Amino acid sequence: MAFRAVMSRRVTNRSSDIGARWMSTWWGNVEPAAKDPILGVTEAFLADPSPSKVNVGVGAYRDDNGKPVVLECVREAERRIAGHSNMEYLPMGGSVKMVEETLKLAYGENSEFIKDKRIAAVQSLSGTGACRLFADFQKRFRPDSQIYIPVPTWANHHNIWRDAQVPQRTFHYYHPETRGLDFASLMDDIKNAPNGSFFLLHACAHNPTGVDPTEEQWREMSYQFKAKGHFAFFDMAYQGFASGDPERDAKSIRIFLEDGHLIGIAQSYAKNMGLYGQRVGCLSVLCQDEKQAVAVKSQLQQLARPMYSNPPLHGALVVSTILGDPDLKNLWLKEVKVMADRIIGMRTALRENLEKLGSPLSWEHITNQIGMFCYSGLTPEQVDRLTSEFHIYLTRNGRISMAGVTTGNVGYLANAINEVSKSA
Amino acid sequence: MTSTSTMLSLASAPPTASLSVHENLKGRLKLGGGSLSFNKEKANPFINTKSFSRISMVAAVKISRFEGVTMAPPDPILGVSEAFKADNDEKKLNLGVGAYRTEELQPYVLNVVKKAENLMVERGENKEYLPIEGLAAFNKATAELLFGASNPVIKEQRVATVQGLSGTGSLRLAAAMIERYFPGAKVLISSPTWGNHKNIFNDARVPWSEYRYYDPKTVGLDFDGMIADIKAAPEGSFVLLHGCAHNPTGIDPTPEQWEKIADVIQEKNHIPFFDVAYQGFASGSLDADAGSVRLFAARGMELLVAQSYSKNLGLYAERIGAINVVCTSADAAARVKSQLKRLARPMYSNPPIHGAKIVANVVGDPTLFNEWKAEMEMMAGRIKNVRQKLYDSLTAKDKSGKDWSFILKQIGMFSFTGLNKAQSDNMTNKWHVYMTKDGRISLAGLSLAKCEYLADAIIDSFHNVS
Numbered sequence: 093m094a095f096r097a098v099m100s101r102r103v104t105n106r107s108s109d110i111g112a113r114w115m116s117t118w119w120g121n122v123e124p125a126a127k128d129p130i131l132g133v134t135e136a137f138l139a140d141p142s143p144s145k146v147n148v149g150v151g152a153y154r155d156d157n158g159k160p161v162v163l164e165c166v167r168e169a170e171r172r173i174a175g176h177s178n179m180e181y182l183p184m185g186g187s188v189k190m191v192e193e194t195l196k197l198a199y200g201e202n203s204e205f206i207k208d209k210r211i212a213a214v215q216s217l218s219g220t221g222a223c224r225l226f227a228d229f230q231k232r233f234r235p236d237s238q239i240y241i242p243v244p245t246w247a248n249h250h251n252i253w254r255d256a257q258v259p260q261r262t263f264h265y266y267h268p269e270t271r272g273l274d275f276a277s278l279m280d281d282i283k284n285a286p287n288g289s290f291f292l293l294h295a296c297a298h299n300p301t302g303v304d305p306t307e308e309q310w311r312e313m314s315y316q317f318k319a320k321g322h323f324a325f326f327d328m329a330y331q332g333f334a335s336g337d338p339e340r341d342a343k344s345i346r347i348f349l350e351d352g353h354l355i356g357i358a359q360s361y362a363k364n365m366g367l368y369g370q371r372v373g374c375l376s377v378l379c380q381d382e383k384q385a386v387a388v389k390s391q392l393q394q395l396a397r398p399m400y401s402n403p404p405l406h407g408a409l410v411v412s413t414i415l416g417d418p419d420l421k422n423l424w425l426k427e428v429k430v431m432a433d434r435i436i437g438m439r440t441a442l443r444e445n446l447e448k449l450g451s452p453l454s455w456e457h458i459t460n461q462i463g464m465f466c467y468s469g470l471t472p473e474q475v476d477r478l479t480s481e482f483h484i485y486l487t488r489n490g491r492i493s494m495a496g497v498t499t500g501n502v503g504y505l506a507n508a509i510n511e512v513s514k515s516a
Numbered sequence: 517m518t519s520t521s522t523m524l525s526l527a528s529a530p531p532t533a534s535l536s537v538h539e540n541l542k543g544r545l546k547l548g549g550g551s552l553s554f555n556k557e558k559a560n561p562f563i564n565t566k567s568f569s570r571i572s573m574v575a576a577v578k579i580s581r582f583e584g585v586t587m588a589p590p591d592p593i594l595g596v597s598e599a600f601k602a603d604n605d606e607k608k609l610n611l612g613v614g615a616y617r618t619e620e621l622q623p624y625v626l627n628v629v630k631k632a633e634n635l636m637v638e639r640g641e642n643k644e645y646l647p648i649e650g651l652a653a654f655n656k657a658t659a660e661l662l663f664g665a666s667n668p669v670i671k672e673q674r675v676a677t678v679q680g681l682s683g684t685g686s687l688r689l690a691a692a693m694i695e696r697y698f699p700g701a702k703v704l705i706s707s708p709t710w711g712n713h714k715n716i717f718n719d720a721r722v723p724w725s726e727y728r729y730y731d732p733k734t735v736g737l738d739f740d741g742m743i744a745d746i747k748a749a750p751e752g753s754f755v756l757l758h759g760c761a762h763n764p765t766g767i768d769p770t771p772e773q774w775e776k777i778a779d780v781i782q783e784k785n786h787i788p789f790f791d792v793a794y795q796g797f798a799s800g801s802l803d804a805d806a807g808s809v810r811l812f813a814a815r816g817m818e819l820l821v822a823q824s825y826s827k828n829l830g831l832y833a834e835r836i837g838a839i840n841v842v843c844t845s846a847d848a849a850a851r852v853k854s855q856l857k858r859l860a861r862p863m864y865s866n867p868p869i870h871g872a873k874i875v876a877n878v879v880g881d882p883t884l885f886n887e888w889k890a891e892m893e894m895m896a897g898r899i900k901n902v903r904q905k906l907y908d909s910l911t912a913k914d915k916s917g918k919d920w921s922f923i924l925k926q927i928g929m930f931s932f933t934g935l936n937k938a939q940s941d942n943m944t945n946k947w948h949v950y951m952t953k954d955g956r957i958s959l960a961g962l963s964l965a966k967c968e969y970l971a972d973a974i975i976d977s978f979h980n981v982s
Contacts, residue, residue, distance in 0.1 A: 123851065123855075124850070124851045124854045124855075125851075125854040125855050125857065125858040128648065128857070128858075128861055131645075131647065131648060131861075131866075135647070150645070152644060152645060160642040160643075160644050161642075162640065162642050162643055166643070167637075167640065170637050171637055174630075174633045174634050174636070174637040175625075175630035175631075175633050175634050177625075177833075178623040178625055179623070179625055179629070179830050179831055179832050179833045179834065180615060180623050180832055180833055181594070181613070181615065181826075181832045181833055182833055183594070183598075184591065184594060217681075217863075217864035217865075217868075218864065218865065220861075220862070220863070220864050220865040221863070221864045221865075224862060224863055224864070228719075233582055233584065233585055234581060234582075248861060248862060248865065251861055251862035252862040254862070255692075255859075255862040255863070256862075288581070323581055354581070362645075366643060367643055368643055368644055368645045369643045369644055369645050369646050369866070369868065369869035369870075370643060370868055370869060370870060371864060371865075371867070371868040371869075377582065379582065380583075384582065384583070384585065386587065387585045387586055387587045387588075388585050390587050390588035391585055391586075391588050393588065393591075394588040394591075395719070397591060397594075397684075397712060397715060398684070398688060398712060398715035398716040398719040398720075399681070399684070399685065399688050399719070399863065400682065400684050400685040400688070400835060400864075401594075401681075401682065401684040401685075401712065401835075402594075402833070402835070403835070404681075404833065404834050404835040404868040404870065404871065405833035405834055405870075406833075406834060406868070406870035406871075407868065407870070
């Protein structure tokens with residue numbers, strides 16, 4: 093074992109000079125970690141000096157000038173907050189006000205579950221933190237369970253459940269031939285999984301494919317989940333971003349709730365409120381009654397305490413300021429729609445450009461898919477060519493972040509995609 | 517408080533709060549006349565039932581996977597504030613959590629923080645994701661604050677610094693690193709130590725054991741016990757040390773004692789692991805409080821250091837800190853940093869930006885930096901004054917001749933009073949003084965005005981309760 097090898101080197105070092113002993117290191121067995129496949133793309137992009145470079149890698153929204161956007165509602169909220177808030181520790185479960193408003197978004201403004209206090213909910217470190225807390229909770233209280241993860245999914249999902257030591261299985265999702273949903277195989281996988289399995293579902297705007305089930309398909313899935321007694325855990329990172337309407341984007345969740353499922357949800361404000369760096373989100377678990385919700389919440393807090401004690405305040409304050417003020421909330425809803433509409437517009441533009449170039453391939457999927465990402469169908473080798481020949485940065489699975497596409501670069505992007513794919 | 521070291525290897529111990537969920541779930545559900553069980557061997561009730569939709573609707577609502585989840589106990593530290601809030605007595609005093617209060621017992625937002633926040637709003641910076649390792653300007657500033665900008669470890673780029681979620685998050689990252697790269701290695705923690713240390717290592721599945729630290733007879737440091745226990749531990753253990761202002765005792769080794777501690781750690785090939793949550797808060801001087809860390813670094817030792825800005829910049833809620841790993845080469849530091857990132861990504865992807873920007877702005881601006889130093893001296897000064905007044909009150913009121921001078925010898929936000937659990941309970945139940953059960957009081961929550969009342973409470977609890 094590497095550690096023991098290091099140890100024996102140490103023990104045989106007989107030098108009487110203490111300083112000399114410390115020329116070798118404890119960390120000889122530490123290999124450099126592979127670059128994160130998603131965040132590593134932006135690092136490479138930043139290092140590229142080419143003036144025509146395009147970043148369609150990480151899923152962070154850009155305006156039509158390719159610039160990051162801070163929403164007006166956020167700026168206004170920050171003006172109100174700056175220099176005024178005291179900095180006291182939030183409770184371990186985070187900002188109560190922020191969590192209340194967040195639950196309304198997911199479960200419905202007048203949700204009976206909120207009224208009946210059946211939801212165990214805590215503020216989390218954005219979507220990642222919510223998923224990780226749930227994974228740790230699942231490990232602690234259902235140690236024999238596994239998680240079924242769609243193929244493909246956001247890469248970090250695998251890391252999260254792996255580091256939480258919950259075994260993973262996969263279920264069919266993306267259909268490469270149609271660039272759509274492999275619904276038949278998906279349903280088979282649901283039926284064949286052992287009763288009472290845990291499934292990870294993307295509530296809307298599936299990442300990385302942009303392929304979502306239709307409403308009918310969600311209903312069938314819910315029905316089958318009931319038949320099998322499965323547990324549905326929704327990762328909702330794009331509410332509002334998919335269609336422009338947060339209520340519509342929560343449809344999958346509402347269907348499962350209507351059907352009586354007791355679900356879990358990870359919510360994030362990284363994209364829909366542009367609060368990426370603030371790490372604001374929420375983990376909720378719908379329980380059978382208030383008593384159980386109180387117990388579950390206490391255990392979620394118990395998991396959070398040795399990870400970070402309590403969550404950061406600033407982002408939560410921004411969220412509760414905005415959602416707690418009707419005018420600011422309306423402004424937010426308008427701004428979310430603007431972002432979603434711009435992306436839908438870019439999908440149309442990219443597809444039209446490719447068709448105009450006479451590409452022999454079908455690009456329907458660009459406008460069929462929804463949300464920030466487009467699963468282009470490009471191979472890793474084609475992606476590598478996009479980067480090395482055209483300075484276009486995206487993840488090697490062919491995922492294009494539509495948020496990085498602008499009227500200024502869509503023509504260049506279409507041309508490059510056509511070049512690398514026309515001989516396919 | 518135990519005065520012997522206890523070997524508590526908890527690598528495979530289950531969390532105490534959980535029950536066997538399967539015991540709870542078996543045969544507990546009743547639906548109509550029959551009963552439902554979630555034992556996997558039995559037939560699935562949904563598939564066999566005839567009136568499918570009605571029963572499955574009802575069943576889906578009643579049955580939860582988390583049926584067996586019991587209520588977790590209140591956190592021993594954070595739970596104190598919650599109990600305090602619920603108390604209606606006007607004499608109540610919160611000496612629980614270590615958050616600084618003014619003489620008027622109000623929370624204090626540092627002026628430099630307000631200024632920095634206003635600057636940030638004016639500049640209108642964007643809120644993009646930080647890189648996994650955090651804000652570069654913050655990482656640079658924090659390492660320089662800790663080691664000194666001209667320190668060889670900095671100049672030679674031998675420190676891997678990753679922004680973390682305050683002290684807790686930084687400790688957790690380090691613990692995860694230990695678990696992955698030093699499987700089976702133990703962490704030695706002081707007896708007593710901050711309550712959350714054990715939770716962190718437990719949840720990270722890193723075994724730990726205790727070294728003697730607090731001596732109840734002298735209300736001081738059990739130095740011989742500490743050295744003996746560090747010597748007795750298996751070679752290559754990690755030794756968790758409080759850089760300054762030990763929590764909960766307030767008892768710090770002297771510079772001479774630090775040298776001897778460094779000697780025995782080197783002798784046993786242990787790795788020093790500093791928790792620095794109070795730099796600047798202990799003595800009022802940032803450099804003086806970093807003395808122990810710098811002493812070890814000067815010896816060429818590799819070490820880990822977790823930092824927090826919760827107290828010294830009053831940024832409690834923003835969760836800003838860092839984990840630093842000092843290596844013997846820049847190459848090792850780069851590799852270690854990459855692996856710390858790999859541990860952080862599945863925990864929270866990247867750290868929150870707000871607190872990092874505040875620190876970077878304050879430290880990066882000479883005017884703000886000097887203002888900060890002044891505010892920190894003011895906070896540390898208030899605590900020293902309160903210590904003095906408490907000592908004076910106790911000495912004047914207590915006729916037993918007990919030596920209360922340990923209050924003056926201890927340093928930082930906390931004082932270990934020597935009160936046991938029953939006596940601490942008396943403090944709360946009779947005197948409405950809220951503190952942790954280990955006898956720790958937070959002087960940051962004490963005003964000069966309340967010193968006499970507190971002295972009465974302590975004297976009563978000490979002499980009249982056993």
